[in-house]
Amino acid sequence: MAETEKKRAFRVPHVYTIILVLMAVFAVLTWVVPSGSFERQEVNGREVTVSGTYAPVDKVYTDEDGNEVDLRQGVFEVLEAPAIGIQQAVEVVAFILIVGGSFQVITATGAITSGVARVVKKFKSKDVLIIPILMVLFALGGSTFGMAEETLPFFAILMPIMMAMGFDSITAFMTVFVGARIGYIASTVNPFNVLISQGILGIQGNPQLWLRTIALVVLTAVGVAWVVMYALKVKKNPEASPAFHDDIEKRKEFGADENLLDSEFTARQKAVMVFFVLGLGAIIWGLVAQGWYMNEISAIFLAMALLSGVVSGMNEKEIAGEFVKGIADFAFSAIVVGLARGILVIANDGLIIDTILNTLATALTGVPAVIFTSILYVVDNLLSILVPSSSGIAALTIPIFGPLVELMGLNPEAAVTGLSMGSAAMSLISPTSAMLVAGLGVCKIPLGQWWKVAWKFFLVVSVICMAFTAVSGLIPLP
Secondary structure (H helix, E strand, O other), X not given: OHHHHHHHHOOOOOHHHHHHHHHHHHHHHHHHOOEEXXXXXXEOOEEEXXXXXXEEEOXXXXXXXXXXXXXOOOHHHHHHHHHHHHHHOHHHHHHHHHHHHHHXXXXXXXXXXXXXXXXXXXXHHHHHHHHHHHHHHHHHXXXXXOXXXXXXXXXXXXXXXXXXXXXXXXXXXXXXXXXXXXXXXXXXXXXXXXXXXXXXXXXXXXXXXXXXXXXXXXHHHHHHHHHHHHHHHHHHOHHHOOOXXXXXXXXXXXXXXXXXHHOOOOHHHHHHHHHHHHHHHHHHHHHHHHOOOHXXXXXXXXXXXXXXXXXXXXXXXXXXXXXXXXXXXXXXXXXXXXXXXXXXXXXXXXXXXXXXXXXXXXXXXXXXXXXXXXXXXXXXXXXXXXXXXXXXXXXXXXXXXXXXXHHOXXXXXXXXXXXXXXXXXXXXXXXXXXXXXXXXXXXXXXXXXHHHHHHHHHHHHHHHHHHHHHHHHHOOOO
């Protein structure tokens, strides 16, 4: 009994609790950490930080209109932050809700599960091969066009399939999330971190593309090996899964019983799958060739849902009912993304992010070159908790870290590599990572369960990334 009570005492709090605590912590920091800001200027349509322009700001001052401004965040500001965070993240929240509702309509036709089940059956005893195949595809998407929010529907797709194959919900989550994140960490031509960073520094032609390609192969191999080993362990001994007891209910909820893989694949379902595949093709084309983002992707998913509902024989009430059900299922993920943004609302309103950045940049000056790149990686790692957007942290840090790397006598590409790898690697475990909390929400996996599974993998990935960042800096300039 005592041992049981001890285990309960160390249980990780609910993700909402963690976010609220972080809001309170950052509110306290706005009273302790000096406020300040850098000047910004527009470069290629983006606002970037001007190095050397940091200036402190009084915690309490009078603005140009004679109004008193107090940057110290109190209890009321903490209570306001969740609503403001949701408003500022409204594009992502709307995307999650629209895609969630649309995907539920498509799922209700049974086309995806029946279609994927037929593919899985063809693998027979080699069903585990589904994992590396899917992970490689997700990794390529993450590395090339920054696949992130676009993966959200696939969590729900793979949940019943993976559990029906004898794996657990964490395996389904890892196949999608780790696959895409590994690709994002090893970005090759990802416009949201590599290309933005190189553009800010004036680097043309992506001269270290060969190194980034090697990193993609290495990290993808490590990620696939880790997920496959975990999947095989859980399939052999289901009770080894941290989600074993939770998955009993999930199997019922997602319809993941032993008959799922034997379900009939009707002509109507085949037609739905055609629309689904064409829709995904349109999304990939739009992302790569047309610069689409969440609004356009939402439109394609809504179109797929309406066409799928009609083709499958649903009436308008059934389509609307399934859409509402999908919104309800994805609401938790959508709200978590908005709440996590509330942490940044407090830090931004208190003007402490630039102070933290300036302090770190100053502290790195004079560090030996061999150690510098690893510290640079770790700093980018930690800053991504405050600024979980890869393009946002690139705009914030590259104007400072790029020149700093060059002053150290290293290749400025190290700043790009450290940024792209460091910010994305932290998203594997960070509670402010939108895709982490959203994916866990869809798969109904508590953050504590994920931390228990992922911490060793995070450390291994970090060591590999630090090695590649060091190599990137030590490569002679052309």
